[in-house]
Amino acid sequence: MEYFLQQLINGVTLGSIYGLIAIGYTMVYGIIGMINFAHGDIFMVGAFISLILIVTLGVTASMPLALLILALIAILIVSMALTSVWGWTVERIAYRPLRGSFRLAPLITAIGASIVLQNFVQISQGARNKPLQPLIPGGFTLSEGAGESGFIVQLSYSQILIIVVTTVLMIGFTTLINKTSLGRAQRSCEQDRKMASLLGINVDRTISLTFVMGASLASVAGLMFLIYYGVIDFYIGFLAGVKAFTAAVLGGIGSLPGAMLGGLLIGLIETFWSGYFSVEYKDVAAFSILAIVLIFMPEGLLGKPEVEKV
Amino acid sequence: MSSWTNNPILTIEHLTMRFGGLVAIGDLSFNVGRGDITALIGPNGAGKTTVFNCVTGFYKPTEGRIVMHRSNKEKFLLERMPDFKISAKAKVARTFQNIRLFGGMTLLENLMVAQHNPLMLASGFTIGGIFGVASFHKAEKEAVDRARFWLDRIGLLERADAPAADLPYGDQRRLEIARAMCSGPELLCLDEPAAGLNPKESGELNSLLQYIRAEQGTSILLIEHDMSVVMEISDHVVVLDYGEKISDGTPEEVKNDPKVIAAYLGVPDEEVDLVEQEVGL
Amino acid sequence: MSAQSESRFVSAVKDSAAGGLIALALFSLMLGMKAEVASGMGGQLGIEYRWGAVAIAVGVVFFGRLILNLFVWKAETPVTGIAAGLMPKASSFSGLGKFAMPVFLVLAVVLPFLLMSYYGASGSRRYLDLAILVTTYVMLGWGLNIVVGLAGLLDLGYVAFYAVGAYSYALLAHYFGLSFWICLPLAGILAALWGIMLGFPVLRLRGDYLAIVTLAFGEIIRVVLLNWYDFTGGPDGISGIPRPSFFGLEFERGEDGFAAFFGLDYSSVHRIIFLYYLILALALVTNFVTMRLRKLPVGRAWEALREDEIACRSLGINTTNTKLTAFALGAMFGGFAGSFFATRQGFISPESFTFMESAVILAIVVLGGLGSQIGVVIAAVVMIGGFELIREFAEYRMLVFGLLMVGIMVWKPRGLISTRTPSISLSGKAKGISADLVQEGHG
Structure with a gap:
């Protein structure tokens, strides 16, 4: 039981991170119908920007708590802004010129952009992984190992931070999409881009903003990943990206709550699989889920079914 | 009655x-x-x-x-x-309300695709076709003749080697009917x-x-x-x-x-x- | 006129300044500061500043944009317009396939002798190795072209079949001591079976979903190879894979060797040349079969499937089987290439079969022009050959590779050779079909 509880906590934490990345996939897929392959690498860039900021500002766990929180918020904002510029640039250079063209072309440029980002970071930041001293050590001990297993269940402060930040962002973000004119513009572009532009919506700007929002959420995920795991390298984007995409598909691509739900499920599946079966095959578990969902339920959990028109 | x-x-x-x-x-x-x-x-x-x-x-x-x-x-x-x-x-063959031709293929190719099943059989499910057996050549020739007949019938024989997407709308409609007939x-x-x-x-x-x-x-x-x-x-x-x-x-x-x-x-x-x-x- | 040109200049500068600012935002942290574990800091991260690099990057963006703004984008007579006039028209490329194929073929056949006479036996080794590598990618590209180019099924996990082929040979040789020539067809058949097994459940998926599931399968196979230590050797891979023989003659020094049999002086280059001709032959078989299939009902059904799946079904074509044959055939050629790879390297490990390989092969197919056989050759020579030659900048290789992928696609979204040749002609002089009319498939 204690073991189960611990896995649950870990799974939800990991799932939150996946969910944040998945939103970027789901929004971009919803609006322009392409898999933004470079999104995982945008997440990685976001993590690096956070890392550099943390090291530059000398943020450590020994700071006074208030100052630490203030510094982290500042880092979060700057990192969101800078990562957004990366997301915007990728869209501007690699995708926008190909809008309305051949469907495979943006997929290839997306893979190309992913290669460029990975290798750029490898060159500029070095290939070695970057360990960071834990920023937020400690946590609550939920169970002192009283059970027969003697297992200690811990909920660390960093896990609380991740779950809280994700929840707040999700609520804010859903409101943004559902209530504002920007959200309306996005939804109209999803439905019919040509008609939207005829009705005076700046389609290019709306799409750019979608990438910017996706990238800023990915950068939050990057910072959370950094805080949680304490180590990053230039290659974290690929696997996290594929899993987040899996999450987006699992939840029903195009659906925001779906992305979050999918993220949580993938996080839980992965953690439980590692906890109960084998760590080596956790990726196989995630990928198999993806295949199974797509084969038997292509619209995902919360997506709308696609009707074949004859 | x-x-x-x-x-x-x-x-x-x-x-x-x-x-x-x-x-x-x-x-x-x-x-x-x-x-x-x-x-x-x-x-x-x-x-x-x-x-x-x-x-x-x-x-x-x-x-x-x-x-x-x-x-x-x-x-x-x-x-x-x-x-x-x-x-x-x-x-039972059919055409579609919004024409569904193979736009990037020629008129002749469109009509050949419609004869897929008999040709597939004649090509020995491809294996005979790779080695170019005579019976397949004969079947293929017959298929081309049937296609030629229908192209002639709908008045598009001249354009047999043009891509179907290049045809004007009315011709596309007739080609779709001819394609259905070829099956x-x-x-x-x-x-x-x-x-x-x-x-x-x-x-x-x-x-x-x-x-x-x-x-x-x-x-x-x-x-x-x-x-x-x-x-x-x-x-x-x-x-x-x-x-x-x-x-x-x-x-x-x-x-x-x-x-x-x-x-x-x-x-x-x-x-x-x-x-x-x-x-x- | 002058006022207009002045305002044009001003707007160009403004635009370039904006570009420079964005570059500053992009590069100030990611390029200007490097977080590195500094020596003597007890494993702590420190920052290494490189403002010079940022200045250069921002400068390049600013002046690059300024020049482009003034002379290309906002100019009255863009320089590119003049350059385009000097370039041959796209239509004149349509005949390229006709004479380019024989030229490439002759060149490919005599290549080892050209290299030998120019660089000598030992000096030519490096170039022969490169030629083998390029030809392997040509073969893989041709194999994938069946799936993506003809049938319009987007496969992002093609490397899985390459891996199946390589491991089939390695394991069959390792456990049963079978020779290369027996394993080669077996590897192809096994890969095709895997293709059918993986393909069957997923082929009804459309578009990007198919792409992502194939990617997932590719990764699953790699992870299994990586972790099934007892059987595959895990990350250590399999070494000591037997080399192929020339009809039973080993490439060895001594009485029974290939050199002695033909009365030649022993040279290690013989084996390399043999491997080169082996992969060339395999690639040509792939090409021959593909060209042949295009003119057969099954090939035409693939292309029809790419154009309109619903119409295919209305004409009595079993689309599932048709897709499966494309998938299986592509997988089979991938399997052949894989077992060649195993015998050439003598050592394989899961590291050689990452997603990046799939991406590179797909890039070759798409950059060359979907469905175009000659396009694959050109793309493979440029992307693989070109890069191996600038080994000195190995660090920047993949970066440039990625940039080229983006650049070529933006420049020519349909690939380098994009016209489609009709598979049959009534008049005997059918023209190439412009890529704008050809569909790319939904699967």
């Missing part, structure tokens, strides 16, 4: 198609006579294309039976067959073949359809809005409205049916009641 009651090629019995709560077709029964040109007409949204999609296997009907009686006395229950088998085995059907289902055609093209279409019926012995089931086409060439007209049959008979009978007039032109409510009383609804 009319051919559709004593010698039907296709019998549709109690066909019902529901999409969720929406009843697109409700308990529809009618026959298509062998050697006839049968027209399925009705206002927009009456469920005509849905009937086609059920007949050709693109939709699985919720209820009902669709039986194809081939000339060799074989019977096929179409509602149980996957779409490609309906074309291959039951010999050797006994029943040809045409979804609005005259849509978007000018009067001259419409006339050419009529003669093409009459040729197909008379010379090829293929029965035709068509959906059409253009009444000049329907009244001129069809032997049998079935009228749908809101997924139900409201009239069934010769063009002359249908033309004078008050329910059809009501459905098409609309009448004051009292008159509908009156008509409904007359026909006993």
